[in-house]
Amino acid sequence: MVKVADVVDKLNARVICGECDLNQEVQFGFASDLMSDVLTIDTENLLLITGLNNLQTIRTSEMSDISFILFVRDKKVSEEMKQLACENEMTLIECGHSMFRACSALNDIGLKPVY
């Protein structure tokens, strides 16, 4: 289990919304820009790592019960995305690393792959 706050520290990331949930823990990470893939995952307690920054990223996470999303490659969260994420009590984080680097760093601190 990895604290969301440790994810933020490790990646020198910015918390966009959901700051009060930083003490929560996540067990698994799943990295994809393809929301169709994300919708096939039925693992709970998941951090989604993605470079896809549009409303469907938030909608997909809402349907999949994913509460934590890390945006890589310096992709910015729009105001609309932030609003929808807040309505669904999600935590959004942005970082400037590539997806590969972010995944590698998070694996180092104990985040597990789904498969």
Added chain:
Amino acid sequence: MEFKFGIEGGNFSKAGSASSEVKKILKQLNVNPKIIKRTVVSLYEAEVNVVAHAFEGNMNVEIDPEKIVVKIEDKGPGIPDINQAMQEGYSTATPQVREMGFGAGMGLPNIKRNSDQMNISSTVDVGTQVEIINYLS
């Protein structure tokens, strides 16, 4: 209990709003979270399909103590070969749909995976109907 939601073809900023409303209703009814997730994932896939391929559509939801029955009907180009469309990886999605993170040819198979019963029928140049049934126990 019956609910009806409209779906706008081509409007990706609203895609998922009908499924989101259904999720709120199922949560209020204290449905098992695993059943909620299976149901709303299949509804969302179907809703995205309407937005991606059709001109307009509707989502009709009926909930009784035993099951959730959802019919998603659209006016659109229809599906010429349903067996082909059900194959994982087959897609006719536009580049715009792919930019939104979809169009990998996984939608219909994922609806099937997440529903207890799935019925689909389609008429070319008229539209498509998908029925999703999930049992509550």
